Structures are given as C-alpha cells and as structure tokens.
Amino acid sequence: MWHSGSSTPVAPLALQSLDHSQLYQRRTHQMGDGNDPRTEEIDNLSPSTGDYEDLSEQDWADAENSLSSISISSGQMSYAKPTRPTFLKLSSTNTPALFPTRSVSETSSPLYMHENSSNSRITGNMSLGNMFCSRCNDGFEPHEKIVNSNGELWHTQCFVCAQCFRPFPDGTFYEFEGRKYCEHDFHVLFAPCCGKCGEFVIGRVIKAMNANWHPRCFRCESCSKELADLGFIRNQGRALCHECNAQEKAVGLGKYICHKCHGVIDEKPLRFRGEVYHPYHFNCASCKVELNSDAREVKSRPGFTSNEMNELYCLRCHDKMGIPICGACRRPIEERVVTALGKHWHVEHFVCAKCEKPFLGHRHYEKKGLAYCETHYHQLFGNLCFVCNQVIAGDVFTALNKAWCVHHFACSVCDQKMNQKTKFYECDLKPVCKKCYDKYPAEVRRRLRKTHEATPKKATV
Amino acid sequence: MNQAPVSCIPSPKMSKAKKVLDEARSSGNPELDLMEKGISSFEEMPGLLNMSNITRLTLSHNKIIDIPPGLANLVNLEILTLFNNHIEELPVSLSSMPKLRILNLGMNRLNSLPRGFGAFPVLEVLDLSYNNLNEESFPANFFILDTLRALYLGDNDFEFIPPEIGQLKNLQILVLRDNDLIELPKEIGDLTRLRELHIQGNRLTVLPPEIGQLDLVSNKSVLKMDYNPWVAPIADQLQVGISHVIDYIRSETYRYLFSRHISVRGPPPPKYIDKTNKLSRNRKSN
Ligand SMILES: [Zn+2]
Ligand SMILES: [Zn+2]
Ligand SMILES: [Zn+2]
Ligand SMILES: [Zn+2]
Ligand SMILES: [Zn+2]
Ligand SMILES: [Zn+2]
Ligand SMILES: [Zn+2]
Ligand SMILES: [Zn+2]
Numbered sequence: 001m002w003h004s005g006s007s008t009p010v011a012p013l014a015l016q017s018l019d020h021s022q023l024y025q026r027r028t029h030q031m032g033d034g035n036d037p038r039t040e041e042i043d044n045l046s047p048s049t050g051d052y053e054d055l056s057e058q059d060w061a062d063a064e065n066s067l068s069s070i071s072i073s074s075g076q077m078s079y080a081k082p083t084r085p086t087f088l089k090l091s092s093t094n095t096p097a098l099f100p101t102r103s104v105s106e107t108s109s110p111l112y113m114h115e116n117s118s119n120s121r122i123t124g125n126m127s128l129g130n131m132f133c134s135r136c137n138d139g140f141e142p143h144e145k146i147v148n149s150n151g152e153l154w155h156t157q158c159f160v161c162a163q164c165f166r167p168f169p170d171g172t173f174y175e176f177e178g179r180k181y182c183e184h185d186f187h188v189l190f191a192p193c194c195g196k197c198g199e200f201v202i203g204r205v206i207k208a209m210n211a212n213w214h215p216r217c218f219r220c221e222s223c224s225k226e227l228a229d230l231g232f233i234r235n236q237g238r239a240l241c242h243e244c245n246a247q248e249k250a251v252g253l254g255k256y257i258c259h260k261c262h263g264v265i266d267e268k269p270l271r272f273r274g275e276v277y278h279p280y281h282f283n284c285a286s287c288k289v290e291l292n293s294d295a296r297e298v299k300s301r302p303g304f305t306s307n308e309m310n311e312l313y314c315l316r317c318h319d320k321m322g323i324p325i326c327g328a329c330r331r332p333i334e335e336r337v338v339t340a341l342g343k344h345w346h347v348e349h350f351v352c353a354k355c356e357k358p359f360l361g362h363r364h365y366e367k368k369g370l371a372y373c374e375t376h377y378h379q380l381f382g383n384l385c386f387v388c389n390q391v392i393a394g395d396v397f398t399a400l401n402k403a404w405c406v407h408h409f410a411c412s413v414c415d416q417k418m419n420q421k422t423k424f425y426e427c428d429l430k431p432v433c434k435k436c437y438d439k440y441p442a443e444v445r446r447r448l449r450k451t452h453e454a455t456p457k458k459a460t461v
Numbered sequence: 462m463n464q465a466p467v468s469c470i471p472s473p474k475m476s477k478a479k480k481v482l483d484e485a486r487s488s489g490n491p492e493l494d495l496m497e498k499g500i501s502s503f504e505e506m507p508g509l510l511n512m513s514n515i516t517r518l519t520l521s522h523n524k525i526i527d528i529p530p531g532l533a534n535l536v537n538l539e540i541l542t543l544f545n546n547h548i549e550e551l552p553v554s555l556s557s558m559p560k561l562r563i564l565n566l567g568m569n570r571l572n573s574l575p576r577g578f579g580a581f582p583v584l585e586v587l588d589l590s591y592n593n594l595n596e597e598s599f600p601a602n603f604f605i606l607d608t609l610r611a612l613y614l615g616d617n618d619f620e621f622i623p624p625e626i627g628q629l630k631n632l633q634i635l636v637l638r639d640n641d642l643i644e645l646p647k648e649i650g651d652l653t654r655l656r657e658l659h660i661q662g663n664r665l666t667v668l669p670p671e672i673g674q675l676d677l678v679s680n681k682s683v684l685k686m687d688y689n690p691w692v693a694p695i696a697d698q699l700q701v702g703i704s705h706v707i708d709y710i711r712s713e714t715y716r717y718l719f720s721r722h723i724s725v726r727g728p729p730p731p732k733y734i735d736k737t738n739k740l741s742r743n744r745k746s747n
Contacts, residue, residue: 236725251721254693259713274712366680387540387563389585389610401657401683412565412588413544414496415519428590428615428636428659429683439522439545440568441740444591444616447639447662 133158161185208232209239220244268293273310284314286321341369352376398460400429411436420460478506486512491537496521501547503529510534516560521545530554544568544588547743556580567591567613570741572598579603590636591616593741596623604628615639615659618736620729627651638662638685643729647671656682664730665689667722673711678704690730692722 131140135158140146147154160167163185174186181189191200195211196218206213206228215228222244233245240248247257250264258265259275269276270293279291285298296318297310313321324333327343328350338345351358354376365377372380383392383403390405397409397420404410410417411424411433418424418433425437427448437445478498485493486508493515500506501524510531517540525546533554540563548569555561556578564581567590574594579602587609595618604625611634619640626635627648634657635649642663649655650671658677666689677684684703691699694715698705709715736742 247717248721248725251718252725254697256694256714257717274708276712276714389562401681413542413567414521415492415494415517415540415542428613428638429634429657430613436521436544443738447734 135159163189204228209234222248270295270312272297272312282312284317285311286313286317289314340364341366341371354380400426400431402429482506482509482512485515489514491515492517492519494519496523496542498523500525502527503532513537516540518542521565528552528555533557536560539563541565551575551578553577559583562586564588568740570743574598574600574603576600577602579605581606581608583608585609586611586613588613589617590614591739591741593618593739595619596621599623607631610634611657612636616739620664622646622649624648630654633657635659639734641732641734645669645672650674658683659685660689661685662688662734664732666692666730667695667719668706668710670710670716670719673707678707692718694718 128140128142131146131153132138133140133155134152135154138155140153140155145156147156147159149159156167159180161173161182162179163181166182168180168182172183173180174183174190175181176186176190187200187202191202192205192212193199194201194214194217195209196213199214201212201214204215206215206218208218208227216226218227218232218239219225220227220232220241221238222240225241227239227241230241232239232241234240235245235248243262246264247262250257256265256269256276257263258269258278258281260277260281263278265276265278268279270279270282270291271277272282279293279295282291282295283289284291284295291312291314294315295312296315297312298318324337324339324344325331326333326346326349327341328345331346333344333346336347338347338350340350347360348358350364350371352364352373353370354372357373359371359373363374364371365374366372367377367381378392378396383396383398384390385392385405385408386402387408387410388405392403392405395406397404397406409419409431412427412430413432413436416433416435418431422433424431424433425448426432427437427440432440440448478495478500481493481495481498484490491514493509493512495506496519500520503509503525510529511534513534513536515535516537518535518538519540519542521542521544523546525543525548528543528548528551530552531554532552536559538558539560541558541561542563542565544565545568548566548571551566551571551574553575555575557580559582561581562583563586564584565586565588567588569592571589571592571594574589578600584606585608587606588611590613594614604623605628607628607630609629609632612629612632613634613636615636615638617640619637620643622637622642622645624646625648626632626646627650629652631654632652633654635652635655636657636659637645638659639662642660642665645660645665645668647669648671649658650669650673652675655675656677656679658672658675665686668686676682684707686699686703686706694709695706698709710719
C-alpha cells in the first residue's frame with residue numbers, strides 16, 4: 001500500500017500484457033541461444049495463452065513422393081508464419097518495454113505513482129497540468145493515485161478491463177488492439193478454442209485442419225494416435241497418421257496389408273492360414289530358410305483338416321516332400337491318387353462311409369466331410385422335392401442344384417409336367433419350358449443368355 | 462337398366478376358360494390349368510371362386526389386371542401361379558390363404574405389396590421376379606414370413622435389402638439378380654440355411670464379411686455374383702473362383718478392407734441396367 005507522502009520505494013506491480021514476440025524470445029532462449037535477461041522473468045510472470053504451432057499437412061493426392069517431409073513446424077516459425085492469425089497484435093511502441101520486470105527497467109513498469117514521487121525517470125517531463133487519463137482524458141487531482149502503465153496514465157477507476165469494467169485481478173491484463181482485458185474476458189473473447197473438446201487452449205496450441213487443438217485432442221481419426229509430434233496427412237477431410245494413411249492408400253490401390261506387421265505389401269503377398277503376409281516374416285518349416293512368395297502352404301496334412309495345422313515350406317523343400325499321403329491308411333500314395341474331401345486317397349481306400357465299397361471312379365456324394373455312394377446317400381439323406389418339400393421316395397429328378405419327385409418336376413412358370421426327355425431352360429436355377437421361355441421379353445432372354453448360357457438342359461433321373 | 466356386363470368379352474375366349482372349369486368340376490381334378498387363355502378378368506371364369514376343392518391354380522400368360530379378394534375363398538389352394546399377367550395390385554385377403562405354399566407373381570406390374578402380406582401361414586416359395594418393387598414396397602410384417610424357403614426378387618428395383626431379411630430363418634434360396642443393389646445387409650449372414658444366393662447384375666462393390674459364415678461353396682451350394690463393380694481384390698478372387706472369394710472374405714485382411722471401404726464410401730456406382738422398357742412399367746395409369 002502506498003499512501004500519499006510515503007517515501008517507501010515504489011515497487012512495480014506485475015502488470016503486463018502478452019505478446020507473442022516475447023514468447024518467441026522465450027522459446028529461443030529455452031532452445032539455448034538466448035541470453036536475454038528478461039526471459040526468466042517472463043517465464044515466471046507471463047500467463048501464457050499459448051504459442052501456436054501450425055501443423056503442416058498434405059493431401060493424399062500430392063503426398064506421393066514427399067510423405068517423409070511432412071513435419072510439424074517448430075516454435076520459431078509459428079509466430080512468423082504469415083498465414084496464422086495475428087490477433088494478439090500489440091502496437092509497436094509498446095513492444096520493447098511491454099514486459100515490466102525488475103531486471104530490465106523500472107521505467108517501463110506500470111505503477112501507482114504519487115504526484116510528488118521523486119521518481120523523476122517517470123515524471124521528469126510531466127507535471128500534473130499536462131497529465132491526462134488515457135481513458136477519460138480528464139486531468140488528475142493533486143494527491144490522487146495515478147496508474148502508469150508503459151508511459152500511459154490512468155485514474156485508478158479508469159484502469160479497468162475493457163469488457164467487464166472491473167479492475168484487473170492481480171494486476172494482470174492482456175492487451176489487444178489497444179484495449180486491455182482481464183484474463184477471463186481475454187480468454188472468452190480471443191483465446192482459441194479446441195476443435196475437439198471446445199475448451200480454451202492454454203499452453204501449446206496446435207493449428208491444423210483449419211482449427212486449433214490441444215495437443216492431446218488432435219489425434220488420428222482412424223487409430224486415435226496423438227499427431228502433434230508425429231505429423232499428419234489430410235485424407236478426405238480427415239487427419240490421419242502416416243501409417244493409417246498408407247493403409248488407406250494401399251486398400252484404395254487394391255494392395256494387401258500384412259497381417260503381421262500391418263504394413264503395405266508391395267511385392268507378391270504370401271498367403272498363409274487364410275491371411276496375407278510379407279513372405280519374409282516366415283521361414284521354411286523344413287530347412288528354415290527365409291521365405292519368398294514362392295513358398296507353399298501345405299494344407300490338410302494327414303489326419304488334419306484345420307487351417308491351424310497348415311505349414312509353410314520353401315519351394316525346394318515342398319517339391320522334395322511332394323508325395324501325397326492317403327487320408328485313410330496314412331501311407332504315401334505311389335500310384336493313382338484320388339483327391340476328394342480336401343485329402344488324398346489310394347483309389348481302393350476312397351470308400352462309401354456306409355457300405356465301405358470303393359467308388360473306383362463312380363460318382364460319390366459328400367455330406368458333412370464324408371463320402372457316400374449314390375444308393376446310400378439317398379437312403380440316408382433322401383432328397384427333398386423342391387415343390388412338395390417331402391423326402392423323395394421313388395425316382396428323383398435332379399437338375400439345377402435341386403431335386404423333384406416324379407409328380408412335381410414341372411415348368412416353374414406354367415406348372416406343366418416335364419420328364420427326363422424334356423428340354424428346358426434355366427432362370428434363377430428354376431426350370432422353364434421352351435414355350436414359356438419364348439414368351440420372356442427379348443431383353444430378359446438376352447440377359448439370361450449372357451449370364452447363364454441359356455442352352456436347353458435336361459434333368460437326370 | 463338391362464346391363465350386360467360380360468357383353469364386351471368375346472365369347473370364344475370365354476368358352477375356352479369356361480370349358481376348362483366345366484371339365485374340372487365334372488372330373489373333380491383339383492389342379493386347374495388356365496394358362497394362355499387370353500383372360501383379362503376373373504369374370505371370365507364364372508364359378509371359379511366357389512371351387513374350394515382346388516389345390517393348384519395356374520393362370521400364367523394371361524392379361525389379368527385385378528385379383529378379386531374372393532380368391533382367398535379357395536382355402537385348399539397350395540400353388541398359385543400368376544406369372545406374366547398385368548397385375549398392379551393384390552388384395553389384402555390373399556395372405557390369409559391357409560394352405561398356400563407356392564406363390565408365383567413373376568412378370569407382373571406390382572409397385573407394392575398389400576399391408577399384412579407377411580401373414581401367409583405356410584408360404585414356402587415366393588416369386589416376385591420382374592416387377593417394379595423396391596425396399597419401400599415391403600409391408601411392415603413382410604419378414605415374419607419365416608416359413609419361406611425361397612424368395613425370388615430378381616429384375617426389380619431394389620437398391621437396399623432391409624436388415625430384417627435375417628429373420629427369414631428357413632430361407633435356402635435368395636435371388637436378387639438384376640436389381641440396383643448398392644449394398645447387402647450383414648444380416649444375410651444370419652440366413653444359416655441359405656445355399657443359393659444370386660446377386661449378379663447389381664451395383665455391389667463389397668460383400669459384408671458376415672456372408673463368409675454361410676456355406677456357399679459346398680457342391681450343393683450356389684453363389685452367383687458376376688456383373689457387379691466389385692473392388693479389385695474381390696474381382697481378382699472371382700476370376701479364380703467363388704471358393705476363393707469366400708476364402709478371401711473370411712480373412713482378417715478383408716474385414717479390414719471392408720471396414721475401410723464402408724468408412725470412406727464414395728457415391729454408389731451407376732445403375733447397371735436400363736429398365737425403362739421393362740414390360741412391368743406398362744401400367745394402366747401411364
Ligand atoms: Zn474484464
Ligand atoms: Zn481440447
Ligand atoms: Zn492412425
Ligand atoms: Zn509384414
Ligand atoms: Zn490308403
Ligand atoms: Zn454305400
Ligand atoms: Zn414333390
Ligand atoms: Zn412352362
């Protein structure tokens with residue numbers, strides 16, 4: 001407290017405003033090349049409203065050759081960048097002396113001063129008669145407390161926030177376009193809001209995608225990685241990390257993504273257990289050599305059908321072991337090999353699951369991983385008639401992936417009975433007699449011809 | 462007034478249909494063949510709606526526009542074939558037919574199905590091919606038709622299939638050939654008994670990975686998917702064979718591609734077929 005007539009030395013109050021050029025200096029000092037004595041004071045006193053970082057970005061289209069060059073601009077360039085908004089503009093006369101600190105100069109300190117103060121450095125060329133309040137332009141009463149901030153004078157009641165007209169808490173104010181604001185109102189009016197969470201951004205501000213962000217809030221829209229220190233790529237209006245962008249690009253180009261490392265596979269992929277990989281992630285199960293895309297996946301080894309038992313061999317080892325093993329006796333097959341049900345068989349070991357007679361090249365039917373002769377397949381599983389949906393007792397008409405009983409094998413359009421001699425056409429795997437087919441609009445027939453070679457068919461009985 | 466409502470109908474046509482009816486009545490044959498008789502109205506088939514003993518009625522290749530609600534009096538009818546007529550609307554009563562198992566309405570001029578259409582108690586095969594139907598044509602209860610074994614919707618105007626399709630638990634055959642389909646719902650993967658899926662001639666670029674759950678590669682199964690603008694990896698697999706497509710859509714790699722494709726989806730591919738000259742477009746209102 002200072003009273004009139006007090007001889008107590010005038011101590012400066014922490015009145016200050018914020019200037020990005022000062023922050024700029026602070027940063028350079030922190031980076032090791034500064035020796036400005038103000039810097040430490042500023043660090044202590046400055047209520048930083050954030051320094052801005054423009055994150056560079058690049059569109060997919062021109063990202064082709066220069067993906068690695070995308071980076072975040074450093075602190076130095078953020079202030080100088082012509083594109084960033086310069087809303088924290090301070091008049092140039094203010095700038096050099098703006099940050100009042102003990103260590104720099106008391107003359108620039110805003111302070112309460114008594115008319116009779118002996119502080120001649122401030123009042124040396126002033127007298128009460130030519131001193132006017134910067135706000136109301138009135139003069140000052142003798143003995144009245146006067147606020148001096150950076151050479152400008154105010155009545156104490158006039159030295160208030162331009163928005164709320166209240167004194168500045170702790171004497172801290174922010175100056176913008178010649179007006180002074182309390183911290184609260186400055187934030188409300190001018191501080192950037194985060195494009196994600198909507199909160200004010202205090203501290204490091206990331207400028208990217210035409211908005212401001214907290215570093216924690218600016219993330220890859222695909223994998224949510226923080227992007228502030230990684231850089232990003234704009235992809236169809238979204239910010240993506242390099243990996244996610246590369247993956248999208250690969251998918252867009254029809255390239256495969258490695259199931260192990262999630263990287264793009266530029267060469268031929270290696271297929272293994274239903275997925276695709278870079279071949280170099282695997283070694284030959286036999287000779288242990290690192291594999292290339294010529295490697296062979298050996299499926300359905302004797303006794304196993306599941307994918308999980310598959311193994312990879314280099315081409316040389318695969319050729320060496322290329323002797324098939326019979327799925328029944330598990331011995332190598334030297335002569336004729338029958339391949340069915342995903343396994344290899346000796347001709348005489350591929351048999352009906354019911355009567356155990358070998359098929360010897362005759363037709364077999366598969367059901368639930370087992371093979372049956374015609375007799376036993378029908379006996380056990382009885383075909384259902386497509387029309388009556390009953391098990392077919394007598395003769396079965398089989399065609400078009402369907403079966404019919406003798407009563408119901410008919411044209412699906414006109415219901416006229418057909419037999420094994422009747423030629424019919426196919427539409428959606430239903431039989432259509434020639435008379436009906438000829439009544440289809442030409443345009444439909446043309447399409448049916450194109451999609452299923454509309455040759456007349458016959459049923460097998 | 463002395464009205465003669467049937468006077469405009471040429472008598473030869475009349476007698477053709479009437480002759481079949483008379484024969485059926487005297488022989489007691491419950492299966493009635495009235496295809497290609499030039500019939501344009503049920504009035505040309507006097508007494509038909511009282512023949513409640515018949516089990517099959519075939520009226521293909523006629524010119525019938527209106528179906529009278531009284532058709533539902535044929536309570537023993539199991540098979541009703543109305544293929545290639547000029548039908549624009551169906552009576553609500555149709556879905557009350559207690560024994561109807563097979564209903565063929567292919568090649569007509571239907572723009573919609575009547576309310577309550579899903580109420581058929583035992584319908585197994587429904588053929589609506591070559592009409593003017595789309596996803597808005599289904600009444601609310603359509604997908605309670607869980608007795609359905611086969612649903613033929615080829616040559617219509619569907620761009621989407623409602624996800625409720627997954628409720629048709631007994632469906633073994635689903636034909637969506639030559640529509641305007643932009644995507645399929647993942648719920649098709651719920652149709653565990655499906656063994657025929659026809660989706661050729663649409664605007665599909667990807668398949669929901671859930672289709673990989675279905676058994677569409679056994680020797681009793683059919684998946685027809687040509688003539689779609691598939692994404693390159695699917696098109697590549699399709700060239701080697703359907704089983705390769707199925708193997709591929711079952712992979713993690715494909716799940717990843719699919720999720721990406723859905724999230725960056727561009728505009729749908731253009732329509733594949735010009736349908737302006739479809740017969741089903743010739744409605745009397747035009
Ligand atoms: Zn204020
Ligand atoms: Zn935020
Ligand atoms: Zn990411
Ligand atoms: Zn890899
Ligand atoms: Zn053997
Ligand atoms: Zn047998
Ligand atoms: Zn039958
Ligand atoms: Zn026919």
